[in-house]
Amino acid sequence: MSGEGLAYGAHFSDECLLKENLxxxxxxxxxxxxxxxxxxxxxxxxxxxxxxxxxxxxxxxxFLPRRTP
Incomplete structure (x- = not known):
């Protein structure tokens, strides 16, 4: 993901890492x-x-709604 907020395909780098937040x-x-x-x-x-x-x-x-117990 670039600094302008655009997702793109490229070789693996630090810009490819995403944090998952629940x-x-x-x-x-x-x-x-x-x-x-x-x-x-x-x-x-x-x-x-x-x-x-x-x-x-x-x-x-x-994304991906979680199931609640």
Whole structure:
């Protein structure tokens, strides 16, 4: 993920590492380790969104709902 918030394919580097965050609403978000505050996000059409224009509480950043016991 670049500093502008764009996800791209390349050789493995530190920019490829994402941090998995388990949110209080039982969803998972993924943020860049090399660029804090930038999140992996998909549009309603399934296209990548710029990670620096979204926040962790927006639904476009929520993935894989967790099952509650």
């Amino acid at each position: 949110e209080e609403n039982h969803y998972t978000t993924y943020s860049s380790l090399s660029h804090p505050g930038i999140y992996l996000a998909l549009s309603h059409k399934g296209e990548l969104r710029k990670g620096n224009s979204v926040g962790r509480h927006q639904s476009c950043t929520h």
